[in-house]
Amino acid sequence: MSDSPGDGKLELKQASKDVKESENVAEKYSAMTVTKNSEMGIGDIAGVPAAFTPVAGHKPVKKQIQFADDKQEFSRFPTKTGRRSLSRSISQSSTDSQGSAASYTDSSDDETSPRDKTQANSKGNSDFCVKNIKQGEFGRREIEIAEQDMSSLISLRKRAQGEKPLAGAKIVGCTHITAQTAVLIETLVVLGAQCRWTACNIYSTQNEVAAALSEAGVAVFAWKGESEDDFWWCIDRCVNMEGWQPNMILDDGGDLTHWVYKKYPNVFKKIRGIVEESVTGVHRLYQLSKAGKLCVPAMNVNDSVTKQKFDNLYCCRESILDGLKRTTDVMFGGKQVVVCGYGEVGKGCCAALKALGSIVCVTEIDPICALQACMDGFRVVKLNEVIRQVDVVITCTGNKNVVTREQLDRMKNGCIVCNMGHSNTEIDVVSLRTPELTWERVRSQVDHVIWPDGKRVVLLAEGRLLNLSCSTVPTFVLSITATTQALALIELYNAPEGRYKQDVYLLPKKMDEYVASLHLPTFDAHLTELSDEQAKYLGLNKNGPFKPNYYRY
């Protein structure tokens, strides 16, 4: 479930520009295109890098798209950006608002690299490096909006303000720098921590938010559109500071951990723990641990129950409908849909589509999940059996080449194909880049692929993640992630000596439950408390944990 919306965003902008210029080609869609453009196109005027100069016409579109792909693939650190797991830690809407907002302010910016500028905030503090400190006020508003939807962090601030559980913590962080992260950072500060922060993705930084944080005194080193060199320079500035040594690491992707490990191994002596939230980063930690090179405890927050459920099941249940509507305005009732894969994402997609009256079939490889699909009332089929008749194909397997050219050839006219699963491997898009097929970009993120006989297949987001490219990640979901991170930091920082050894740990069940309980007030949900007698009967502590570790929820 990972892709880089940073990259996606750039292409998205570029794409919408194309739409404008090829309107005559997609005439019948032009009305809708205009609305799309008015949403998406504002950012175009300013933000498009030189590399993405738009060109009109079909062939160029194709070429241009490939160029974008190439750029991603041959980028100097593709594994770091293109393939990094975001774990949905970034909200599309926040980058969108950034996209439009940035154009207001960015246009007045000079092209000097932030590294070369001397910067100071209104208090004279200059221990930061952002694009433009003057954008601070705008960023503050963004943060305030985010705070509205992140009531759990705010209530955490209130609950823990007195005891300051992070007093003395020196946290160095490397995450996407968005309004939501800012709420997290400021929460950590309220809880007593000192923070230095850098971006884990060269595209995803919201400059205004970075400015607002700097203005508030947090040492932030990040701007949108860093070069690779800038990227590591920022990380280095975060870590390498005289008279200040971090004792906690909050990482997203493992780059910061890697840098500290390579450059400043001595720093690890003081570090109490690493909190890592991405799949990639966790994978790297497990490798380190296996090699016996992990010298501090690390906490894997990616696999906590609450976070997983929200990242996959609940988030995708909503974004599948939203993504399809925004891009195609399809009506769901009575449509035949095949969902490939019945894991958490597939379960969410199926439930949402069924609720809107679609006829949903499921393909699965795992018999247990297949049986679940049966019991939930979905026909379990092989893709080949239904491919001729379905109106929508949704992939969420995490696998590659689930929808092949052969199957694309057999689809009926107007079939919509999209991917909710993993990166861009599930649909074999490359196989569609053959001379006999015509590609028509009808809207941003929507391509018609036209067969010689006139059959059209509607391909969304070029096979990349629909929910990241064409929908949003709600702030509420990010709030779950941020709260989980905050609690993991508190747990690691306050754990008695010896509780955590040099290994990778899952978030303790109790903390996981606490994350959930902090989000319950949003729903005006009233949790029942065990009586003493009941707790004794069940053999539980009244305050949890309530379930054994193997409980499946």
Add this chain to the structure above:
Amino acid sequence: MSVQVVAAKMAEVELKDINSKSLPAAMPVAQKQEEKSAIKSQPAAPSTSPAVSAAAPEEPSLPTPSPNLMKMPQASVLKRTEPQHNGGEAFINPDGTVTEAPKTVKKQIQFADQKQEFNKRTTKIGRRSLSRSISQSSTDSYSSAASYTDSSDDETSPRDKQQKNSKGNGDFCIKNIKQADFGRREIEIAEQEMPALMALRKRAQGEKPLAGAKIVGCTHITAQTAVLMETLAALGAQCRWAACNIYSTQNEVAAALAEGGFAVFAWKGELEDDFWWCIDRCVNVEGWQPNMILDDGGDLTHWIYKKYPNMFKKIKGIVEESVTGVHRLYQLSKAGKLCVPAMNVNDSVTKQKFDNLYCCRESILDGLKRTTDVMFGGKQVVVCGYGEVGKGCSAALKAMGSIVYVTEIDPICALQACMDGFRLVKLNEVIRQVDIVITCTGNKNVVVREYLDRMKNGCIVCNMGHSNTEIDVASLRTPELTWERVRSQVDHVIWPDGKRIVLLAEGRLLNLSCSTVPTFVLSITATTQALALIELYNAPEGRYKQDVYLLPKKMDECVASLHLPTFDAHLTELTDEQAKYLGLNKNGPFKPNYYRY
């Protein structure tokens, strides 16, 4: 969810038992009723089981003397709607007693309870986990069917009789070998709904993966178990079997198995002494030593451990399916006394999902309908607990248009309820306004007298969770409250001001008392057991040590895949390239162990 099954089940079984004794007295009344009801009942007679099971537990039709009377249960089920309108007064109970005075009913009920409580073997039987390994319908059909044949039986204990099947084999001990034909039909019916075991027979018949296995088993002896045993035999195993519950044996099925050459030692209504005698006869044979144990409740394991510890030298493994039995194994293992590998099949993913989520999702609606004929649309329902059972209940009720509230103690489950669109409340916030209260927490005293006092008139209270602890029924046994039994399993509790609460199954498990466990669910369990036996028997030396294991993920997946053809489900296969990309074997296991499904 599993431990309690027994208690509820046992209560039923015992009730039957008691009632059957008290039946002669009630007979005249029953006959009167028969006149009215016989006509209605006729069409239902052949396929009795589903209909009967609603009212069955209290139905004393076991030794009825005439075929006509035998049909009574259905008749009373069909008639049920009428008595409700006259408020339960002078209502002729399905069990044949006239309940003019609620006192009588109450007393009778208490007697049943006491019997259970003071039963000498409560810990062994009353509390044993069934893990739903017994189907309501199968025991029900037994109860009506048995009357055909049982009535002609003498009262000699099967132990004292000389028995031989048609082939002259006498190595078994059952009630009456002549019932075999009837039992065979029961088994054939069960086979229809257990396609997985039948498929397993076909798939594995050639290679005979259990060739040489000598399995001694101790489970409920029902038609479903018979299908399992015959499957094991088809796979090459020799089986000797005893019952794990003194009441649950289907005599005809035992007869059919004995006729088929199985050494079965079981009959309905064994004494404690008989119980252990049967187990001993299973194990203690000259020239035959078991090398596998299939246990349900741990009694067989316990017996061998105490009496024949040397046998464990030859035993390759124990398969245990009940919560209680697994608990006992873990204790043995902790004490370092477990000397063979044991497999805990109770906690396998597939079995758990079917025992709880899927089974309860259906039985909540069925149980409420059968007992109260309530209409669900627009009703306000509060479901206490949002675990697997609560999720199933809530989903089913929501689908019927009910307004569902949920109470929960665990914030993660609470958040799940919120995201599934249920209002999360505390019970006392909604108790005044709800029409139905369903408990499925596994806890005790979730619905206390104080809440019951505040409920509105006509509120239905039932339990889907654990044993009979969730609703504080004892607190309702006070002089100012009047109890009225309006149907079997349905009591009206009447407050002095005239308010009535509808209490179902006296707070015992609704889904076992008033609904059925589908054979399909039992098929999941039986298949899991069979695969666990195959796995343990064929495991290379050293894979399993002297410990308690969960069923390997791959076997769990195999259980699921064997049930897919029922749904005409077509599983997709990985290509080599895809398998490589995912780093998986093409044939599974497909998920890491911590995967939550």
